[in-house]
Amino acid sequence: MKRLNFKNKIMVWVLIINLIPLIFSYAIFFNEKIKNDENNITKNLLEAAKVVSSSNEIRKNLQLSYKGGEIEKKVDSLTDIFRDIDIIVVANIEGIKYSHLDKNQIGQKFVNPVQWDDIKKGEGYFSKMMGSMGITFRRFEPIYDVNSKEVIGFVMVGKYYTAISDMKKNTVVMLCLLFIEAFGLAFILAITFANGVRKSLFGLDPEEIGRLYVEERLIIDNLESGLIALNTKNEILKVNSVFSKKYGKLSPKLILEKVSIYLEKKENTARNIEVVIEDEYYYIKILPIYNLSEYYGTILLIKTKDDVNRYAREITGIDQLVDGMRANIHEFKNRLHVILGLINLEKIDMAKKYILEIQNLNEYDFKKFTNIKNSFLKAMLLGKDAICKERKIQFIIDSQSQVSTENKSPIIEDISTIIGNLIENSMDSFKETHIIEKIIKIKIIETNKKIELEVWDNGEKIPQEYFSKIYERGFSTKGDLRGVGLSIVKNKISLYNGTIEFEQNEKWKFFKVKVVK
Template sequence: MNKMTFKTKLILCVTLINFLTLFLSYLIFIDTKVKDDTEYIKTNLLEVAKLVSQNPTIKSDIENKNLNKEIDKTMDYYISIFKDADIIVIADNSGLKYSHLVKEQIGTHFVNPVNWNLINQGKGYFSTMRGSVGITTRRFEPIFNLTNKKVIGFVMVGKYNYLIKDMTYNTIIILALLFFVSLTLAFIMSIFFAGGVKKSMFGLEPEDIGKLHIKEKIILDNLESGLIILDENNKILDVNKVFINKFSPLTPQIVLDHTKSFLGGKKIVRFDITINKKIYHIKILPIYDQKKYYGNILTIKTRDDVDNYAREITGIDQLIEGMRASIHEFKNRLHVILGLINLGKIDMVKNYIKEFQELNEYDFRKYNNIQNSFLKAMLLGKEALCKEKKIEFILEPDSNLAINENNQFTNDIGTILGNLIENSIDSFKEETKHYKYIKIKIEEDENIIRISVCDNGKKIPENIIDKIYDYGFSTKGKHRGVGLHLIQQKLKLYDGSIQLIIENDNKTFKVEVKYEEGTSN
């Protein structure tokens, strides 16, 4: 036997609920409608009876025992204009009829029972009985004399019961048809509703969704990164166990408060944030399906985790590039020495090696005040690269830097300084000028580090100066435009600043970074 699908269950459930609701509603409605119609008929009968009983001509004729045919004509007129008055009979207090639907009965006495006790007390009443024209619902109303002091007769206004039943039957039929039409529409709408719900569930059964949810939790809880899931309104939906276990006492709300300004885009965003003097790497993954936005996934890692994957990119690559340039220069000098030896110019070889040694000693001496080995090695590598490109690399003599090694702050300073120098080197790619230089100045003053990188490379057009820090913006071609944006992101971690100064043929980037001993990875 095939198992009933979720869609079929939903259709049956919705249809049953609608059936019960409509059925009870229509029962109550029919009962109310029939009662209202009956009450409406009685009200109309009462109004017609009151109208007739107050007619002064009728009062006068009955009081004077004047069996006038005009009374019957007037009643025929009333019957024609009042739809609920099918029969009107006027009689005096002896029961003598002055009007009747059957004209032959005019002048005869009223046969059916009359509650003379109520009539003589001046009170009207309703009754249902069979008369000469069939079963009718009747209203009896007393007729007083002209002075309204004595009852002289009564008026009976009746409605045929079969007409009341026909009206009730028609009401029930119409409401029954409406019931079935409503139920049919409810059934059709339930099909569309169930289809929409099934579509929102990606065509899966609840059991399948439950299994997927369990698998999803297992996967999310075994990731290396902390995970925060947000809905389309950036409200927190879920957090994996990695975040709870690894990043405590950090809370999802604290992370969200620090990342709100980055949410809302359609691209993956990566950045670092500082919380309680600790730096975390955040990655925002927007969730889209066929252009529909569902929310974001935030992954969070410590800087130690990021360094295991990215330290080579942010620092080591620059050192390798410098080492390559140094090795290339060293090979060139070895070739010169080898050539001089082959020519037998031993004295020239000695002088060349001596000059080379003095030059290297000078190169190392000018970096004596840069005590951080990582940054010193990076600067030496950049200088070797500049020599290869015939760019003079100048380090101001009063430069100094003594920050600790093996500190994340060192890596970030290396990223800032290395990208500024690389930016200057790139500015000479299309320059043909004879003299090219890059001038560096580094100063450490208590808890502030100031870096200045000046060059006489290609100028930056004024119309793009405001855009050079935007991610992806570059005049150097595709897949570039990250360096200055990365510098600005690093500076935000330490409440730093960057300033561009353009004077004549020179452009200078000046950076200030606040350094606190408590700032770590």
């Protein structure tokens, strides 16, 4: 069964709340109305019977047994006067009728049973029976002699039961129409109320609001940045757990004081500012929240300067270039020390020979990168080559490798970051191994439409159960949560709808990357 949404639930409950008292009140009203109608009929019948039975004109004519129609005329005049009276019958003590709605029955004997004992005792009574005019609700009342006070007859006044039934039906119909109108009004009010409540909740159900709140808390509390949420009056609404844990010595109010001058303008643009608090540098991103032109508040994101610098280094790969330069400088110093030592020992010929060997070696190293036209990428690869020499790792570039793009471009910079992190990952795989012949091989080919690259190494293998986790940020087979390189690689590749494949066999493990230009 399909669950009701929040709007329909409100409508149902509003209708139920309205219908319960409505049904009870209408039931009570209907019962009281029927009772009142019946009491009024009974009262009218009794009143009419008393009036007729106490009429001196009728009593005299009945006493004298006049049959000239005087009683009939008098009764007809009273019938027109009395309300809710359909028939009046006057009969003597023998049951002979002196008046009747059906004139043909005048002079005939009263056929239906009469409680003569009650009549002769001077007691009236009510009854319901089938008569010549149909089922009738009746009142019998004795008629006394004017002088002797003896019972000389009776009067029967009646109301047709069909009329009573019709009156009840009319009451039911009237109440049903009123109930339908009341229900319709309640339904319209329920819709209006439900729409108003849903609108005030931005069209969301409580379950959705609850789920969004939980999701919002999870997201906010798992940000890398500290977060402070402000309302439209720049009052603090919320502070995430990252701020409390990472920046415990700072207070939200202190941060608010530092950025208050920027909050006063309420500009609909985000901005980054740098502040100094207790001799430490912090970057604060001010993010105003607008929906069209309506201002809802501001979010402050706080990072330390070290966090920003580290993130920038990860994105740009500048650390890799710096490491490469350091390795080259270190190698250059070592070679200078060798040359200086040979000169001090006056081994001039050996020094010359060593310089020629270094020159040839450098020429060979540069020839490996002849087909890599991009200076940024080449500098990174030269740096990695120098680091590999320090660590006694053979760094081999496939002869088919070719990069024709010479100018600086975002995709080449990202490719440099990708291949640099993959090479770094390969170098790390040799740290805890005792492999004698350590080898890293790379291949990179650029075409008009795509760039393909491969990085191979014979270092430590990755257990198969970790294959699905190697791209997760912070995961490392070393177990110390150092792994960030492959997560950066995965992110860079996704920017270009590229693919990455990982395979390994008994000798090699390798990554294959394809990026669409």
